[in-house]
Structures are given as structure tokens and as C-alpha cells.
Amino acid sequence: MTYEQVASISQVAALLFFIALFAAVVIYAFWPGNKKKFDEAAQLPLEQDPEPGPENKKDD
Numbered sequence: 001m002t003y004e005q006v007a008s009i010s011q012v013a014a015l016l017f018f019i020a021l022f023a024a025v026v027i028y029a030f031w032p033g034n035k036k037k038f039d040e041a042a043q044l045p046l047e048q049d050p051e052p053g054p055e056n057k058k059d060d
Helices: 003-030 032-046
Strands: none
Touching: 003 032
16 A cells, blocks of 8 residues: 555545534534523523622632
């Protein structure tokens, strides 16, 4: 095998791997069972911050 053949095979293998990885991420993101988890995570920035207590106070 020449260098060009090995490089070509590895490029095709890497392309197929990343296409499969992308497909897996898209399927995970749109899987119906994950909707509740993603909706809860989307609401986190909108929740009210807790009142500062001894463990939450920032040192000035």
C-alpha cells in the first residue's frame, strides 16, 4: 500500500465516522424522550436566583 492509498482510506473512514457521529447527535437531540429534560434546561436561565445566604454570599 502506498501513502496515497492509506491517506485516502483514512480520510473516507474519518468522513464516515463524523457523519455517523453527527447523525447520532441529531437523533439524540430530537428523540421524544429527551423533550422534558431539554425543556427544563431551557428554563434554567429564567428561574429566580436564590436569596443570598451564608453559603451563597460573594466576598467583596
